[in-house]
Amino acid sequence: MLIVFISAVWLYSNFESHWQQPKYPLMIAVSKTPLSTPFYVAKAIGAFDETCVSVKFDEVVGGQRAFAKVMNGDVDFGTSSDSVIAFQSLANKAFVTHAMFVQSDNDVKLITRTSAKINSTMDLKGKRVGVTQGTASEYFLSTLLALEGLTIEDVELHHYKPEQLMNGFINNDIDAFVPWEPFGFQSDQLLNGQIKIHNTKSLNSLSFNLISVTADNLLVEKAKCVIQGLSIAIDYIASHPSESKQIVMNELKLSAKFIDWVWSDYIFKLGLNQSLMLSVESQAIWAVATQMTQFNEVPNIEHFIDSRAMLQVMPNAVNIPQ
DSSP states (O other): OHHHHHHHHHHHHHHHHHHSOOOEEEEEEEESSGGGHHHHHHHHHTTTTTSSEEEEEEEESSHHHHHHHHHTTSOSEEEEEHHHHHHHHTTTOSEEEEEEEEEESSSBOOEEEGGGTOOSGGGGTTOEEEEOTTSHHHHHHHHHHHHTTOOGGGSEEEEOOGGGHHHHHHTTSOSEEOOBTTHHHHHHHHSTTTEEEOOOTTSOOEEEEEEEESOOHHHHHHHHHHHHHHHHHHHHHHHOHHHHHHHHHHHHTOOHHHHHHHHTTEEEEEEEEHHHHHHHHHHHHHHHHTTOSSOOOOOOGGGGBOOHHHHHHOGGGEESOO
């Protein structure tokens, strides 16, 4: 009986070890912004535990830096805006996006000096404007100017790293700047009364996406498991908004006031759809038309979207050519 029992235990243990999913260790470059909320929530609630990946974060400032880490091979995946995807696609780099996980129509803002009496975008003509080159910041400024029949050439453009925009403004090197959050909120708190944050909600939509180098079958499998974890986290955000806000506040050392400032602008939802493709394509066309890069041809955007992982997790959320 003892021999039978030991044999049964061995057989069960051997079967369980074969049955369990393999755990692939991953490093993901996560941009330090509330737009990355699904990742922070996934980590906090253990959403990746039941998937095939064991995840660690490499936190960076801005999707541009996350993209660079992906391309340099420092990380397996990264979080990047559709703007970064658009600009980098022009260089024909070997990368793909696997899923869009959040959208905001008010993350990037135009901030001017109250004393400058800039009441509309038209008043920016001839002004010194700070942006972060090759990101949603620069594209958004171009969009605002175009609405008034102006172009980038009608302003004096100054390029800054995202965390240095406000310093350029404080030092009076620029008259206006175009930051994304949390730098918009930080500017409002630090320069209260000295600045005007223009109402540009709904004029432009920004998305954050899960990217990697061009994926082989194994990397697609890993992306599938990351997306599974994000799906669990997004469901949790929808059903536990207060707890989710607290997770982000703790992770990014943010105030409740800031979270309330941005939260209503966010739509946390997984997808790969035509709106993403149109956004990426329109920004790539803009970059070529304005001669922002040395490239003069817009590539086929479909080459930079890999739907295989999403089709395995949420096929109904995929609405792009296969």
